[in-house]
Amino acid sequence: MNTSSYATSADIPRQRWLRIIPPILIACIISYMDRVNIAFAMPGGMDKELGISATMAGLAGGIFFLGYLFLQVPGGKIAVHGSGKKFIGWSLVAWAVISVLTGIVTNQYQLLVLRFLLGVAEGGMLPVVLTMISNWFPDAERGRANAIVIMFVPIAGIITAPLSGWIITALDWRWLFIIEGLLSLVVLVLWALTVYDRPQEARWISEAEKKYLVETLVAEQRAIAGKTVVNASLGAVLSDRTMWQLIALNFFYQTGIYGYTLWLPTILKELTHTSMGQVGMLAILPYVGAIAGMFLFSSLSDRTGKRKMFVSLPLIGFATCMFLSVTLKESIWLSYAALVGCGFFLQSAAGVFWTIPARLFSAEMAGGARGVINALGNLGGFCGPYAVGVLITMYSKDAGVYCLAVSLAIAALMALLLPAKCDANSPSVGAPNTAKRAV
Numbered sequence: 119m120n121t122s123s124y125a126t127s128a129d130i131p132r133q134r135w136l137r138i139i140p141p142i143l144i145a146c147i148i149s150y151m152d153r154v155n156i157a158f159a160m161p162g163g164m165d166k167e168l169g170i171s172a173t174m175a176g177l178a179g180g181i182f183f184l185g186y187l188f189l190q191v192p193g194g195k196i197a198v199h200g201s202g203k204k205f206i207g208w209s210l211v212a213w214a215v216i217s218v219l220t221g222i223v224t225n226q227y228q229l230l231v232l233r234f235l236l237g238v239a240e241g242g243m244l245p246v247v248l249t250m251i252s253n254w255f256p257d258a259e260r261g262r263a264n265a266i267v268i269m270f271v272p273i274a275g276i277i278t279a280p281l282s283g284w285i286i287t288a289l290d291w292r293w294l295f296i297i298e299g300l301l302s303l304v305v306l307v308l309w310a311l312t313v314y315d316r317p318q319e320a321r322w323i324s325e326a327e328k329k330y331l332v333e334t335l336v337a338e339q340r341a342i343a344g345k346t347v348v349n350a351s352l353g354a355v356l357s358d359r360t361m362w363q364l365i366a367l368n369f370f371y372q373t374g375i376y377g378y379t380l381w382l383p384t385i386l387k388e389l390t391h392t393s394m395g396q397v398g399m400l401a402i403l404p405y406v407g408a409i410a411g412m413f414l415f416s417s418l419s420d421r422t423g424k425r426k427m428f429v430s431l432p433l434i435g436f437a438t439c440m441f442l443s444v445t446l447k448e449s450i451w452l453s454y455a456a457l458v459g460c461g462f463f464l465q466s467a468a469g470v471f472w473t474i475p476a477r478l479f480s481a482e483m484a485g486g487a488r489g490v491i492n493a494l495g496n497l498g499g500f501c502g503p504y505a506v507g508v509l510i511t512m513y514s515k516d517a518g519v520y521c522l523a524v525s526l527a528i529a530a531l532m533a534l535l536l537p538a539k540c541d542a543n544s545p546s547v548g549a550p551n552t553a554k555r556a557v
Contacts, residue, residue: 134254134331137322139266141312142247145206146270148305149240151278151298152217153182156233157380158282159291161387162394167291168226176507178226178233179380183372183499185237193242194489197249203313205246210306212239217299221292245489252476253316256334258420260476265416265469272408272465275379275401283398360478360537361487364471367429367536368495370529371467374436377502377522378460385443385457388515389450400454404461411466419470425477425540426533432466433530439463440523444516467533474540498525 156164160175170178196205216236223229247267255263278298285294314320317331356362382404386397411432419428439459446452475487502525506518 133323133327134317135263137312137320138250138254138314139263141309142250142267143270143273144305145210145309146243146247146267147274147277148210148298148302149213149243150270150274152213152236152302153240154274154379155217155278155282155294155298156220157383158278158286158394158398159294161384161397162282162286162291162294164291168223168229170226170229171507172510173504173507174226176380176504176510178229179376179503179507180500181230182233182237182240183376183496185234185239186241186496186499187493188238189241191245191489191493194245194249194487196242197246197315201315202246202250203309203315205242206313207306207309209239209243210302210309214299214302214306217295217302221295221299241493242489244492248472248488250313250315253335254331256331257338257473257476261416261420261425261470261473264472265412268465268468268472269409269412271375271379271468272405272412272461275405275408275461279383279398279401279405281398283393283395283401287393287395356490360540361490363532363536364474364491365494367529367532368471368491369498369501370525370532371433371471372496372498373502373505374433374440374498374522374526374529375464375502376499377506377518377525378440378464380503381506381518382457385515385519386454389447389453404458404464407458407462408464408466411462411464412469415466416469419473423541425470425474426536426538428470429467429536430530430533432463433526433533435466436460436463437523437526437530440519440526444519447516474536477540 156179160170160178164170165175193202193205196202213236216232216239220229220232220236223232248264251260251263251267281298282294285297317323317328320328382401383394383397386392386400387394390396390400392400415428415432419425422428439456439462443453443456443460446456472488475491478487502522505521506515509518509521
């Protein structure tokens with residue numbers, strides 16, 4: 119049976135959705151919990167105990183992303199040529215150790231060092247897991263698969279918000295880091311027992327599903343074989359204009375994402391004047407909205423093949439809600455509703471965005487390309503929290519939030535300026551017939 123008949127058959131098993139997605143999602147959730155628990159620790163007593171100002175709090179939140187640079191490209195290459203499973207396994211060990219050590223810091227400088235090291239330890243995660251997804255899911259499924267995995271952000275938010283509020287209220291901010299660090303070791307066991315890098319390595323997969331995946335993915339690679347970047351060096355890929363558009367877009371997007379995420383508990387506490395336990399409960403709803411937004415926009419994008427549109431629309435919505443959260447602040451509940459709206463659009467563009475590199479680069483180059491886009495783009499994760507901290511110190515919280523809204527508006531504009539070949543239904547991409555039929 120050929121690849122086309124496989125792609126149109128309803129009989130192909132779909133075990134990959136249950137066997138591959140959940141453990142990857144859980145590992146990503148743990149990484150994000152370790153990354154953002156500082157957002158609850160700061161207003162929960164860490165700032166006062168360690169003498170941390172708003173500017174220093176922004177630096178502690180953002181310095182993570184300087185360390186995040188180091189393993190992006192190596193991580194992507196290891197996932198392509200070696201084992202992403204082993205890479206993430208060792209990363210889980212590192213996350214556990216660093217998080218526990220953060221729970222026993224005695225000054226702000228120790229905190230900065232550990233936050234930087236956590237960034238290094240988590241740096242390769244996203245390019246590795248996105249490469250693993252590309253090994254398991256053809257283009258017609260990749261938008262939804264990416265969106266489910268990137269859903270670790272709202273799911274982690276839903277878990278972290280009440281858990282962090284409860285731990286800080288019942289114990290203190292130090293136990294928050296220790297407990298969540300130990301969870302990484304629990305996840306390590308699950309990861310080691312369940313994940314495989316490629317369909318050819320999995321023992322549980324049926325011959326029908328394996329044949330479908332291998333043949334479809336090979337056909338997709340043949341379809342982009344004529345592109346000039348297919349055998350290019352990383353330096354040549356970096357000279358590509360679209361590559362830099364993707365980097366810049368991701369930079370301004372991540373500025374908004376992490377500026378919002380790392381300051382949300384502080385903003386909620388200042389807006390509502392409630393306890394950390396109540397702040398934790400209020401912080402759940404934006405992340406519930408984020409799940410709905412990711413499902414909606416990724417499904418629409420996969421169904422229509424339009425990638426640019428469904429990256430830009432959520433960014434416009436995110437920027438608008440960010441702006442409204444300040445302009446409506448005289449009404450607590452209207453401002454909170456705008457913050458929930460920010461949550462709805464928070465990650466809606468992400469799953470669609472990460473389908474684009476696989477359409478522009480060969481599998482050989484896509485791992486490294488994802489690493490570069492994520493590494494340089496995530497410098498926005500440093501700039502967002504730090505800029506908000508500086509603007510709070512110099513002016514007000516409102517100025518910090520307006521800065522994030524402007525950043526997101528720029529990202530939306532850059533999405534609209536991406537070339538037409540980024541869309542899945544563009545004939546210039548040369549997408550395989552199987553993908554077109556499945557969409």
